[in-house]
Amino acid sequence: MKLNKMKIGVIALLVVIILSIGLLGLSCVSGIAPIGWSGGTVADGVLYVGSNEGRLTAINIDDSSRQWAEALKAKTQSGLFGCSASSIGCGGGSSSVPIYGTPVVSDNLVYVAGYNGKICAYNTSNLATRWVYPREGYLQPFVGGPVISQGILFVGCANGYIYALDALTGDMLAEYETGDKIWGTAAVDGDSLYIGSFDKKLYAFNITDLTLKWVCNTEGSIISTPLVDNGTVYFGSFDKKLYAVNAADGTVKWTFTGGKWFWTQPQIVDGVIYAGCLDGYVYLINAANGAEIKSFTLGSPAAGAPVISGNYVVFASQKGLIYKIDTATQDIRQIADIKMNVDGPLTAYNGIIYIHPQSSEIKCIDVETGAVLPDISLVS
Numbered sequence: 001m002k003l004n005k006m007k008i009g010v011i012a013l014l015v016v017i018i019l020s021i022g023l024l025g026l027s028c029v030s031g032i033a034p035i036g037w038s039g040g041t042v043a044d045g046v047l048y049v050g051s052n053e054g055r056l057t058a059i060n061i062d063d064s065s066r067q068w069a070e071a072l073k074a075k076t077q078s079g080l081f082g083c084s085a086s087s088i089g090c091g092g093g094s095s096s097v098p099i100y101g102t103p104v105v106s107d108n109l110v111y112v113a114g115y116n117g118k119i120c121a122y123n124t125s126n127l128a129t130r131w132v133y134p135r136e137g138y139l140q141p142f143v144g145g146p147v148i149s150q151g152i153l154f155v156g157c158a159n160g161y162i163y164a165l166d167a168l169t170g171d172m173l174a175e176y177e178t179g180d181k182i183w184g185t186a187a188v189d190g191d192s193l194y195i196g197s198f199d200k201k202l203y204a205f206n207i208t209d210l211t212l213k214w215v216c217n218t219e220g221s222i223i224s225t226p227l228v229d230n231g232t233v234y235f236g237s238f239d240k241k242l243y244a245v246n247a248a249d250g251t252v253k254w255t256f257t258g259g260k261w262f263w264t265q266p267q268i269v270d271g272v273i274y275a276g277c278l279d280g281y282v283y284l285i286n287a288a289n290g291a292e293i294k295s296f297t298l299g300s301p302a303a304g305a306p307v308i309s310g311n312y313v314v315f316a317s318q319k320g321l322i323y324k325i326d327t328a329t330q331d332i333r334q335i336a337d338i339k340m341n342v343d344g345p346l347t348a349y350n351g352i353i354y355i356h357p358q359s360s361e362i363k364c365i366d367v368e369t370g371a372v373l374p375d376i377s378l379v380s
Contacts, residue, residue, distance in 0.1 A: 037344030038145075039102035039305070040354050040362070041110075043124070047347065048110050050099025051378035052360055056112050056120075058127055059362070059376055061349065068380040069127040072097040072114040101145025101155075101185060102345060106167060113142035113155045119163075121170060131170035133163075144185035144225075149193070149207055156182030156195050162203070164210050174210040178203060180221070187265075189228035189247065194235075196222025202235055202243070204250060214250035218243065225265040225305070232287070234273060236262020242275050242283075244290060254290030258283060264305040264345070267313050269327045274313045276302025282315055282323075284330060296332045298323060305345035307353065309367045314353050316342040322353065322365055335370030338363045 038050030047059040056069040074097050097116040104111050109130055113119045117138035121130040140159040147154050153167040158181040164174040179199030186195040192213060193205045198221040204213040220238030227234040231247050242262045244253040259279030266275035272293060273285040278301040284293040298317035306315045312324040322336040340357035347354040352373065355363040364373035 039345035040347035042349040043105040048103040054096040074116040106148045115141040133170045143183040149188040185225045187226040194226040216250040307346045307348040309348040
């Protein structure tokens with residue numbers, strides 16, 4: 001991809017910096033620190049989110065009380081910026097490490113994958129560290145988040161590998177090397193795992209041992225988390241297309257072309273795909289044949305994944321405008337303006353949308369009324 005095709009401000013500051021220096025052979029960028037955009041996960045009334053301090057934060061939704069895990073630290077940033085790394089772990093060191101991927105919760109443990117190349121498991125009761133992987137040293141940065149199925153944790157890494165770990169112990173079970181870096185989060189459906197790579201391919205694996213089922217080739221890098229529904233896998237590519245492929249064999253059913261990249265995971269309701277695009281539009285697409293039903297402009301890129309809340313699909317524009325689309329009428333309405341950049345996925349719980357913008361707090365929006373509720377600080 002050429003620099004003259006990029007527009008500064010289209011996506012998060014980190015991504016702009018990375019893309020502007022070519023994605024390959026990266027060097028240190030003096031004075032610039034990456035910013036996290038972790039989404040949230042709710043389990044047993046607790047919202048888990050990665051803060052810009054590099055801490056896993058647990059927020060009790062009933063009273064907004066909080067707990068923090070030990071901060072992920074590194075003496076020097078590493079990986080995507082090509083800087084040296086040393087003494088990297090879940091703690092220690094001197095500089096914060098951002099968390100980009102959304103935490104995942106399973107069996108009284110909560111997991112994050114950090115930009116320092118460490119995967120950490122914490123007890124949900126007190127956020128004490130249960131295990132880290134790798135035990136010694138570090139991998140390249142993690143940008144996507146982990147997923148868990150059948151007691152196995154899966155996560156893709158900027159070194160191009162997808163890893164399968166025992167979720168209880170953190171022991172390595174299997175790994176598979178793709179042709180380029182992985183920034184996205186995998187999707188699991190049944191006995192299959194789906195994940196995209198910068199090598200322009202979507203991969204399908206058996207979850208038991210990461211043996212390859214099939215590969216679907218596209219013309220652009222793939223970051224979006226796939227959406228699997230009724231035997232079809234939907235995902236976006238940097239070739240400006242949204243793909244629908246057969247989950248059984250990876251054959252393409254249809255493609256839909258937007259004005260720019262489909263960066264995030266879409267949603268599906270009653271046979272309609274709701275897909276946000278970096279061209280600033282939300283496209284409503286017939287899931288069966290890829291035909292456009294209608295589209296709406298958000299005024300700026302849709303860089304954060306939407307959520308379903310009741311009868312609505314809720315989107316955020318990058319400039320912080322919050323919209324809801326009524327799935328019955330397919331009408332759109334702006335419900336709030338948080339006046340902060342939004343680049344990460346939204347979280348919905350009991351009619352409230354939780355948004356982690358490029359700041360140190362969670363913004364809370366009532367979907368029905370559009371009321372902006374008190375912020376929740378992530379600062380420890």
